Amino acid sequence: MAVIKKLKAIKIEQDHLLGIQDLSFSQVSDILKQAKTFITLNKSSSKKVDILRGKTQINLFFEPSTRTQSSFELAGKRLGADVMSMNIVNSAIKKGETLIDTAMTLNAMHPDIIVIRHQDSGAPNLLSQKVNCSVINAGDGRREHPTQALLDALTIINRKGKVEGLKIAICGDILHSRVARSNIYLMNMLGAEVNVVAPKTLLPHSIERLGVKAFTDMKKGLDNCDIVMMLRLQSERMHGSFLPSAREYYEYFGLTPDKLKIANKDALIMHPGPMNRGVEIDTNLADDINRSVIREQVELGVAVRMACLKIFCKKN
């Protein structure tokens, strides 16, 4: 606890949310506390407040995204901000313009917040050095996806009361996953024990150095776990010879009722989406309302993003 207090004492006002790695324990607590108030708001009949009225939020998505982009858009609108979503994937900007040039162009429009998703790790960091507004990372390369981890934490707290002391298994394509990395940092910070489970070809080098135990056997990795977090297996990974086949992957690493039995009886199933039913998760398990909190994750995602927008939106 002494360490946490010290962090509080030297808390630096930071305008950007680039990754969980940059956050302090108290900042995370603030975000989660704030998000809880928005859960109630989002369930009420009048969902709109004017906390960010007059503020401009630009969503800059260089990679296709459905849920994250719409979640951020809705979050901004519910807080009263003017939200503009630029889908770079189908835009002329894609042709030739560098990230910095795009940033300078947008900066000239005086936005207050830019939410960025980019295929290159570190792109939000680069952007944050060049613009006057707050930058929120909505996923960069394989590096971080901080709001996803925060909404996962909120979902766990909502169901289990706390994260501290829980045992969490993150299963699947850890190598290419920013969700896995952000969750490892956050769940460790919040006092959980984290296992990662994946075939060796999908485990990043030196992953143990991030404070996790690595397993290649679901039966060992899920043992005594309270949370089973499944990751999406991208089909293109099959062609890179990371795996023999989807069939073999499902056999050994797909979440089935049999394998789930190894985890604690009341273990929750999570998935950041979009799911590949029958590849990484049994379709009935995914829909099991007693175990799966996948839809709740989406619901709380809006609340978490509202909290992040509110807290990180540059004052003045």
Place this chain on the structure above:
Amino acid sequence: MKEKYLINARIIDPKNELDEIGGLIIDSNGLIKAVGEKVANGNLPSDVDKIDIKKNILIPGIIDMRVFVGEPGYEYKENFRTLSNAALSGGVTSVVSMPNTSPVIDNVSMVDFLKRRGRDKSKINIFPAAALTKNTEGKQMTEFGLLKRKGIIAFTDGIKTVQNPQVMARIMNFAGQSECLIMQHAEDNILSDGGQINEGEISTRLGLKGIPSVAEKIIVERDLSFLEDYFCRYHISQISSEKTVAVIKRAKNEGKIFSTGVSINNLSLNENDIGDFKTFLKLSPPLRTENDRQSLVKAINNDLIDVIVSDHKPQDEESKRLTFAQAATGATGVETLLPLSLELFHNKSVKLNKLIATLTSNPANILGIDKGSLKKGNDADLCVFDINKPWVVDINKLKSKSKNTPIENRKLQGQVLKTFIKGEIAYERI
């Protein structure tokens, strides 16, 4: 030109095992006339240029075996004039220029162009390397014999590696007969595909695809296997990892004859320096772990690595102001090669004479050129430096046209005071 008497210097000449206080005489043709302790203040003729070195160190001009110049094609990154100025301010008097220009240096007419430009625009000695294969595509070998006759002293695909084993075997076989020096940049393209930095904890944290050290090792092992059947003058341009050092050690123990280089960057920096996506530290081979760095330093002391190069690769600002994955590879370094190398002396990692040998006599031996020593009759290409002078690398004071130094604001100890080319003072620190 009057004769010049350089006196009161600590003279270090590893080739001739010289390390003594004395002087050096440059004759009227710019050649070294005499060197050693006998050249002293008391016995000088009166009508000569007398230059007091003030107990600073005098060494043969540095030979940098791996330098990229932008001509032709990338003049906006570096031209011969800016390269020459940068090199001279770092005590470098000879460079081997890499063939990765646009167009590539892979035919005789290009060599004429280079030699002419090098002669007209630069003061330093330019030794152009030609491509090993046409357009550095790794398929068809270049005209070794004809290029050699034109004055090409080394063949390399520069930033590229010949991937096809059959092509490489034939190149080595053919080069053996024409006594050409082959320099290989060792990296397996498939293993390093898409890689940005060393594969390890840092690549995992930064979410960047890693380049495993085995990508380097496997090419070195392959080429050293070929060397058993096809003996030729073979040089590994740069190595970066402990694993490769082990391979070299084994091969040397087996009696194989070849030479090895290392970039000063891999000796002075490690992957942790990349920090928060510093694109100036995106290098090839990548910076690796501290353990790897230490093993490279040790390999110098054990004579497993023969030369230190700057791997001077100028990149304009635009090609570095991008995300890490998109940013260009390489860093400038020719002007900080000696001062940064001296760090290894000051922190007691490498003895001074050994360091100087890796920068002067060893590259000269490998290249087979009459440079890098203070032998009587050689061109008086010299470097004078103050070994203790502290200074800070200021990006605005660097002379290279591009400013992508990996050691911005680094505190260094040791600075070049004077550089002589053929007996003339070509650079003098004011």
